[in-house]
Amino acid sequence: MSLFAWSEIKQLQKAIKKNPNDIGLILKLGWLHLDEGREAEAQEQFSSALDKATTSYFKAQARFGLAMVDLRRGEVDAARAAIESVFQESTDFPRSAEAHFYLGTLYEKQLRESKEPGASSKPRASGSGLLEKTVREYEAAIAQGSREAGQARYFLGKLYLDYGEGEKALTSLETTLKDEKLEKALRVEIYSILGTLYKTLREDLETAKAYHRRVLEQTSNPALLASTHRQLGDIYQEQTLYPLALDSYQRALKYYGETQGKEVLETHLSLAEMYLKDGNFRKAVESGEQILSLQVESRDLLKRAYALLSKGYQRLESYEKALEFQKLHLESIAPPAERSITVPTEKIISLAELAYIYEKLGSYEEAVESYKSALKLQPDPQTAADIHLALGRIYLLQEKYNPAIKQLESSLKLQTLEEKKAEAYRLLGECFVKRGDTEKGIEMFGTVIANYKELEVAAEVKKELKDLKKEIIQEARGGGTSRREAPTEEEAERLKAIIDEVIDEKGFFERLKQGLAKTHQNFISNLETLLSGRTKIDTDLLEELEEVLILADLGVDTTVKVISHIQERVKKRELEDPAQLKSHLKHEILTILKNGETTIDVTRATPFVILVIGVNGTGKTTTIGKLAHGFKKAGKEVLLAAGDTFRAAAIEQLEIWGQRAGCEVIKHAAGADPSAVVYDAMHAAKSRNADVVIVDTAGRLHTKKNLMDELKKMKRIAGRELPGAPHEVLLVLDATTGQNAISQAKLFNEGVGLTGLILTKLDGTAKGGIITGIVNELKIPVAYIGVGEKLDDLRPFKAEEFVEALFAE
Numbered sequence: 001m002s003l004f005a006w007s008e009i010k011q012l013q014k015a016i017k018k019n020p021n022d023i024g025l026i027l028k029l030g031w032l033h034l035d036e037g038r039e040a041e042a043q044e045q046f047s048s049a050l051d052k053a054t055t056s057y058f059k060a061q062a063r064f065g066l067a068m069v070d071l072r073r074g075e076v077d078a079a080r081a082a083i084e085s086v087f088q089e090s091t092d093f094p095r096s097a098e099a100h101f102y103l104g105t106l107y108e109k110q111l112r113e114s115k116e117p118g119a120s121s122k123p124r125a126s127g128s129g130l131l132e133k134t135v136r137e138y139e140a141a142i143a144q145g146s147r148e149a150g151q152a153r154y155f156l157g158k159l160y161l162d163y164g165e166g167e168k169a170l171t172s173l174e175t176t177l178k179d180e181k182l183e184k185a186l187r188v189e190i191y192s193i194l195g196t197l198y199k200t201l202r203e204d205l206e207t208a209k210a211y212h213r214r215v216l217e218q219t220s221n222p223a224l225l226a227s228t229h230r231q232l233g234d235i236y237q238e239q240t241l242y243p244l245a246l247d248s249y250q251r252a253l254k255y256y257g258e259t260q261g262k263e264v265l266e267t268h269l270s271l272a273e274m275y276l277k278d279g280n281f282r283k284a285v286e287s288g289e290q291i292l293s294l295q296v297e298s299r300d301l302l303k304r305a306y307a308l309l310s311k312g313y314q315r316l317e318s319y320e321k322a323l324e325f326q327k328l329h330l331e332s333i334a335p336p337a338e339r340s341i342t343v344p345t346e347k348i349i350s351l352a353e354l355a356y357i358y359e360k361l362g363s364y365e366e367a368v369e370s371y372k373s374a375l376k377l378q379p380d381p382q383t384a385a386d387i388h389l390a391l392g393r394i395y396l397l398q399e400k401y402n403p404a405i406k407q408l409e410s411s412l413k414l415q416t417l418e419e420k421k422a423e424a425y426r427l428l429g430e431c432f433v434k435r436g437d438t439e440k441g442i443e444m445f446g447t448v449i450a451n452y453k454e455l456e457v458a459a460e461v462k463k464e465l466k467d468l469k470k471e472i473i474q475e476a477r478g479g480g481t482s483r484r485e486a487p488t489e490e491e492a493e494r495l496k497a498i499i500d501e502v503i504d505e506k507g508f509f510e511r512l513k514q515g516l517a518k519t520h521q522n523f524i525s526n527l528e529t530l531l532s533g534r535t536k537i538d539t540d541l542l543e544e545l546e547e548v549l550i551l552a553d554l555g556v557d558t559t560v561k562v563i564s565h566i567q568e569r570v571k572k573r574e575l576e577d578p579a580q581l582k583s584h585l586k587h588e589i590l591t592i593l594k595n596g597e598t599t600i601d602v603t604r605a606t607p608f609v610i611l612v613i614g615v616n617g618t619g620k621t622t623t624i625g626k627l628a629h630g631f632k633k634a635g636k637e638v639l640l641a642a643g644d645t646f647r648a649a650a651i652e653q654l655e656i657w658g659q660r661a662g663c664e665v666i667k668h669a670a671g672a673d674p675s676a677v678v679y680d681a682m683h684a685a686k687s688r689n690a691d692v693v694i695v696d697t698a699g700r701l702h703t704k705k706n707l708m709d710e711l712k713k714m715k716r717i718a719g720r721e722l723p724g725a726p727h728e729v730l731l732v733l734d735a736t737t738g739q740n741a742i743s744q745a746k747l748f749n750e751g752v753g754l755t756g757l758i759l760t761k762l763d764g765t766a767k768g769g770i771i772t773g774i775v776n777e778l779k780i781p782v783a784y785i786g787v788g789e790k791l792d793d794l795r796p797f798k799a800e801e802f803v804e805a806l807f808a809e
Contacts, residue, residue: 005036023049023058030065034072043069060090064099071102080106097146104137108155134159150179154186161193166201170194184218191215192224195231205235226255230267237270242278249274262298265291269304276312285312303332303346310353319360326354348379352387364394385414389424396427401435412635422452425635426461433468436485438495442468443662446502447633450792462503469499501790523552523769524807527582534578537570541578553738555773562588586807589772593799596775596782598756600728600796602636602692607685609693609718609725613711613752614732615744616699619760621650623732623786624694625657626794632661636691641681642667643674643714646698654696664688674698674710675717682721695726708751715752730783732758738770745778756783759797763787771802 012029019025030045046065053059067082083103086093093099111130138152138159146152157172173190176182195211198204212235215228233248249271256264272287288309296302306329313322330350355370371387371394379387388411395404408424408431415421425447433441448461476492487495526548534541542563549559565588569575575584602608610627614620621644628638640658644650648670658665666681678695685693695718697711718725731748733741741759748754757780759771771782782797 005032008032009036021052023053023062026052027058027061027065030062034065034068037072039069039072056090057093060086060093061095063089064093064095067099068102071106076106076109080110097141097144098148100137100144101141101146101148101152104134104141104152105155107134107137108159131159131163150176150182151186153179154182154190157190157193161197166197170197170201173197188215188219188224191218192228195228199231199235205239209235222255222257223259226252226259226267227263229255230263230270233267233270233274237274237277242274246271246274246278260295262301265294265296265298265301268294269301269308272308273304276308276315281312281315285309285316288312299332303329306332307350310357314357314360319357323354323357323361326350326357330354345379348374348377348383351377352383352390355387355390359390359394364398367394381414382416385411385416386420388414389420389427392424392427392431396431396434399434401431404431405435418452419455419457421635422448422455422457425452426457426464429461429464438468438472438487439498440662442495442498442502443633447635449502450630450633465499465503469496472496472499501792523548524582526551527585531578531581537566537576537578537581542566545581549769552769553773554769555739555742555777558592558773558776561776582807586803589806590799590803592772592776593782593803595779596771597797597799598781598783600756600783602631605724605727607639607690607693607722608727609682609685609695609722610728610730611695611697611711611715611718611726612730612732612758613697613748614699614758618699618732618734619786620699620732621653621657621696623758623760623784623794624654624696625661626786626791627694627784628657628661628663628692629791630794631692632663637689638663638692638694639681639685639688639690640665641677641693641695643677644696644698645670645672645674645677650696650698675713678714678717679721682718682725686722693725708748711752728755728783729753730756730758731780732760733774735759735762735770739773741770742774742777745774745780749778749780754780756781758782758784758786758794760786760794763793 009029009032012025012032016022016025016029026045026049030042030049033039033042033045043066046062046069050059050062050066053062063082063086067079067086070076070079070082080103083099083106086099087096087103090096107130111134114130135156138156141152142149142156153172153176157169157176160166160169160172173194177187177190191211191214195208195215198208198211209232212228212232215224219225219228229248229252233245233252236242236245236248249267252267253264253271256267268287268291272284272291275281275284275287285308288305291301291305292309296305306325309325310322310329313319313325330347333344333347333350351370351374355367355374358364358367358370368391371391375384375387388407392404392406392408392411395401395407405428408428411424412421415424425444429441429444429448431441432438432444442465445461445465448455449458452458472487472492472495475486476489478486527545530541530544530548545566546559546563549562550556554562562585566575566581566584569584575581600610612620612624612627624640628640631638638661640654640663642651642654642665644654645668651667651670655665655667657663664684666677666684668677668680674697681693681695684690695714697714698707715726715729729752731745731754733744735741737744745754745757757774759774759782762771762785771785774780775782784794785797785802786794
């Protein structure tokens with residue numbers, strides 16, 4: 001006891017002797033004894049005060065004093081009961097805030113002791129409402145300004161955290177940090193907790209890092225330093241900042257020193273995994289082997305270590321060692337007793353990894369067995385697609401072409417990744433070629449080039465096709481070495497032509513540019529002649545420009561619109577130099593045509609029905625054949641419906657296109673009801689799982705009402721048998737007809753309702769400007785354009801590509 005405390009006690013004792021009924025003095029002496037650790041003396045004074053008190057105000061203070069004596073002695077049940085009785089006596093006394101705090105700590109102690117033996121540290125919710133009572137008392141202590149308010153917020157935050165109330169915990173702990181009297185050790189602990197919460201709860205890695213760095217700045221505790229560096233390593237790893245992650249894990253292990261335990265092993269593993277991601281494969285496997293030499297009891301850590309070593313040895317191309325650890329990984333996933341009950345997704349992945357290692361070792365039968373075992377466990381669609389792809393690759397290596405094709409086709413049905421779709425088509429191409437179905441193989445290779453031209457595999461496929469062309473020539477001359485039946489010279493020439501078409505070295509843009517040459521000459525050349533030598537934009541120039549645009553078949557309405565925009569810019573002095581007119585016109589035309597783009601997405605319905613209409617001579621049936629070819633190249637099952645029953649030749653022509661594209665044709669005899677053909681086609685599409693149905697129609701003259709009614713009937717029958725059909729109604733227009741095309745489109749749109757246009761024969765006309773007039777006046781999008789006779793000369797309309805080709809020098 002200090003001299004000051006001893007002196008103060010003596011003075012109080014003298015004062016009480018003079019005034020033995022002064023309860024305030026007695027209580028003050030009791031608290032002084034308690035502060036000095038003299039529980040017996042404190043109890044004596046508090047008991048005396050309780051005996052002499054006549055008001056609840058003093059009785060409550062005396063009872064609280066006695067409760068604190070019980071608490072000091074470790075008699076928590078008695079202390080809790082005493083404080084509860086205090087609040088029954090009075091809720092308004094000088095130390096009520098302090099009483100709320102201590103009652104909260106006592107409820108929390110009871111709550112935490114109520115958890116089941118062997119359970120996690122999270123307390124068990126109790127029917128007695130202990131959690132609610134604890135929260136209530138802490139909140140009351142904070143609200144009444146207890147000197148322990150900072151601690152109350154901290155305890156409350158920890159409690160919320162343990163009960164999964166992360167946001168409440170975060171708010172409470174951040175508020176606690178505002179308490180300037182908060183002890184440094186407690187502040188550092190809160191920084192650590194908040195760092196973890198911001199990472200796991202809010203996924204705010206930058207704020208999480210900031211809190212963890214504060215811990216590093218304010219603590220010298222090795223265990224806390226190690227844990228914080230480990231958590232920073234996890235954050236850096238998530239941010240793919242691998243060098244920083246490596247450094248953090250290494251620092252963590254330095255502070256752990258000789259300490260052992262799961263957290264230390266996890267840090268060793270994380271460091272080894274960082275070596276793997278950073279490309280230091282040798283260091284990764286060395287670290288992994290070192291981890292296994294330690295006492296690792298956790299199955300999860302063993303699994304991670306085995307997976308690490310398997311991957312590391314694969315990167316080092318030590319497949320025998322990789323196989324050893326992959327088998328251990330598979331065995332560690334679940335004990336034998338559990339395997340028949342639950343099979344986690346990781347087992348599927350582990351089996352697939354094992355199969356891949358067998359494949360690299362050339363043990364194809366074991367690889368197939370492992371992949372099939374993985375498939376039996378019903379993996380998610382993407383994983384199943386990858387496994388089918390791998391099986392197809394192995395069967396191809398084993399020269400089992402039919403099973404390979406089956407697996408690759410199964411992969412394509414499930415595959416969502418573009419790179420892997422392209423690889424599946426490439427492998428299908430190899431399978432068909434080696435099986436002897438060369439044309440089908442070329443088609444598969446063509447799908448890669450057409451749909452995945454941005455990927456590296458497209459360049460590889462072009463090289464394969466060039467090599468195949470050389471082989472075909474050699475085989476036709478009797479010098480080939482493949483197992484295919486040697487083609488005749490005529491067949492070889494046909495296959496060569498198909499390959500040249502598929503490779504398409506010239507490129508569609510150049511063909512488009514060439515196809516628009518007449519339009520370019522009619523429009524751009526005239527425009528350049530008009531602008532040559534002009535020094536200002538005046539009325540005469542604009543009138544002559546108007547004439548150029550009309551002659552280029554932009555149409556009167558569109559021309560007036562374009563000229564009006566130019567006049568506005570001239571008036572605002574935004575356009576003064578005639579040399580700028582060409583680029584301005586390019587921008588104007590592009591703006592109009594951008595509104596005319598559309599994408600035919602055949603995946604939005606299955607089967608997807610397209611009704612193709614148009615007058616005689618537009619190239620409608622040929623266009624249908626080219627559409628079918630394009631969809632087949634994209635891997636779709638296509639069905640053609642010969643709805644043009646007015647001409648026997650039209651049915652025969654469609655059958656020829658069907659054979660070329662590899663599509664079945666639904667037909668009736670010439671003169672039959674076209675709607676009956678549509679009816680049969682809808683049912684055939686459903687029963688045969690077709691992806692796309694393209695319906696041909698007669699070359700109707702748009703002025704004949706009875707034929708327009710027939711079209712409406714065909715639409716109605718399609719929709720009745722297949723709700724939502726037809727999903728597209730496309731009108732084929734001949735670009736050479738110029739303004740007459742707009743008249744046709746207007747009448748067909750009024751009659752049956754168009755969803756899109758196909759503009760053909762752009763390569764044979766100087767009236768390509770009609771496309772701008774159509775888009776501007778009718779507001780019907782252009783789906784496809786045709787600029788040549790080749791199968792791939794029909795392409796989806798892209799405004800920017802079209803305008804660039806039109807204005808190209």
